Amino acid sequence: MVTATEAAARDEGEEPPAESAFIELDRVEKVFEVRRKTGFLRRERRQVRAVDALSFTVARGEMVGYIGPNGAGKSTTIKMLTGILTPSGGRLRVAGIDPARERTRLARRIGVVFGQRTTLWWDLPLIDSYRLMHRMYRIPDARYRANLDRCVELLELADLLDVPVRQLSLGQRMRGDIAAALLHDPEVLYLDEPTIGLDVVSKAKVRSFLRDLNAERGTTVLLTTHDLQDIEQLCSRVMVIDHGSLMYDGPLTGLHEAAEGERTLVVDLERELPPIEVPDARVVRVEGPRQWLAFPAGGSAAPLVARIAERYPLVDLSVREPDIEAVIAKMYAGKAVS
Numbered sequence: 001m002v003t004a005t006e007a008a009a010r011d012e013g014e015e016p017p018a019e020s021a022f023i024e025l026d027r028v029e030k031v032f033e034v035r036r037k038t039g040f041l042r043r044e045r046r047q048v049r050a051v052d053a054l055s056f057t058v059a060r061g062e063m064v065g066y067i068g069p070n071g072a073g074k075s076t077t078i079k080m081l082t083g084i085l086t087p088s089g090g091r092l093r094v095a096g097i098d099p100a101r102e103r104t105r106l107a108r109r110i111g112v113v114f115g116q117r118t119t120l121w122w123d124l125p126l127i128d129s130y131r132l133m134h135r136m137y138r139i140p141d142a143r144y145r146a147n148l149d150r151c152v153e154l155l156e157l158a159d160l161l162d163v164p165v166r167q168l169s170l171g172q173r174m175r176g177d178i179a180a181a182l183l184h185d186p187e188v189l190y191l192d193e194p195t196i197g198l199d200v201v202s203k204a205k206v207r208s209f210l211r212d213l214n215a216e217r218g219t220t221v222l223l224t225t226h227d228l229q230d231i232e233q234l235c236s237r238v239m240v241i242d243h244g245s246l247m248y249d250g251p252l253t254g255l256h257e258a259a260e261g262e263r264t265l266v267v268d269l270e271r272e273l274p275p276i277e278v279p280d281a282r283v284v285r286v287e288g289p290r291q292w293l294a295f296p297a298g299g300s301a302a303p304l305v306a307r308i309a310e311r312y313p314l315v316d317l318s319v320r321e322p323d324i325e326a327v328i329a330k331m332y333a334g335k336a337v338s
C-alpha cells in the first residue's frame, strides 16, 4: 500500500522528506485588530492576541489532541496551519512549507474536516462532490478510485453515494466529509470537532476509522475536540492551549498529575462506620457502608488499599479516574505547566 507521504512525494516529483518534525511552530503569534462601536460615531480599536508565542512540533505519523476552552486559539492555529490566516509573527512550517505563502501547494498535502461545516455540495448527491474534488485536486484516476473504494467500504457510504448531501443525517454527512478530505491522500489531517453531535454508534465508527487510517497510512492527525473521549481513544499526546499559549504538552494521563488531580477510591465496608482515617487520603462522601476517598492522582492506590484492609472490614473496592474535564478546568484556573 502506498503511504500518504510516498504518494505526495511522488506527486511533487521528490523523495519523501526525512524530517521528523512535520508540523513546526516557533513562537507563532496571531493578533487581530477589532473595532468596537463605542458611541454614535466613535469606534474603539482593540487588539486581540488569539495566539501568543506558540511553539510546538508534531512528528510525522503522530496523532495529537489539541484542546482548550472556547476562544483559546485552536481554530486560529488550524487556520494558520492551512494557510487561511497569516501569522502576525513567528515561524510556521508544515512539511517544510510555509502555509501562508504556498497555500495551494500545501492544499494537496493536507486534509481538513470541520465538524460544524461541510465541504460537500449541499444539493448534489455525495458522489458528485467526490467527482468534483477528483477534478479540483487533479487526483490521478487510479488513486482516486482506490481511496474512494476504501473510504466507501470503511465508512459505510455505499448506500449514501446517490443521496443529496442535504438529506444525510449528521453522522452520515460527517463520514462523507471525512472521505472527501482523504481522497487526495493527505499526509496530515486536521479535524475540528469531528464527532460533534454524533450518536454513540457514529462516534465509534469515526474513531475506529481514524485509528486505522493513522496506523495503516501513517497519516499525521491534529484533532481539536471538546469530547475528551475522542482524545482518550485516539491520541497518545495532548496539547492544551489557553489564551493562545500552550498550557500542557504530554500524555493524557499526565494531565491529572500536572493539574494535581485526584483519583477516588470507593470502598464497600461490611457495615456503616465513621469516616475512614488513613494518611494521604480523605473521605469525601459516605453513603451507608460505602465510602469515597480522594487521593493524589500521581500516587498508587495499592498501599492505601493495604492500609484500609488492615484496619477496616473491607468487602469490595474500585478506583475512579478523575473527570478529565474537571482536571482541565482546574488547570486553566492554575498556572501554566509543561
Ligand SMILES: Nc1ncnc2c1ncn2[C@@H]1O[C@H](COP(=O)(O)OP(=O)(O)OP(=O)(O)O)[C@@H](O)[C@H]1O
Pocket: 032, 033, 034, 048, 049, 050, 068, 069, 070, 071, 072, 073, 074, 075, 076, 077
Ligand atoms: N477574525 C477574527 N477577528 C477578530 N478576532 C478573532 C477572529 N478570529 C478569532 N478571534 C478571536 O481570537 C480568539 C481565539 O479564537 P479561536 O476561534 O481561535 O478560539 P477556539 O479555541 O477555536 O474557540 P472555540 O472552541 O470556541 O472554537 C478569540 O478571542 C476570538 O474572539
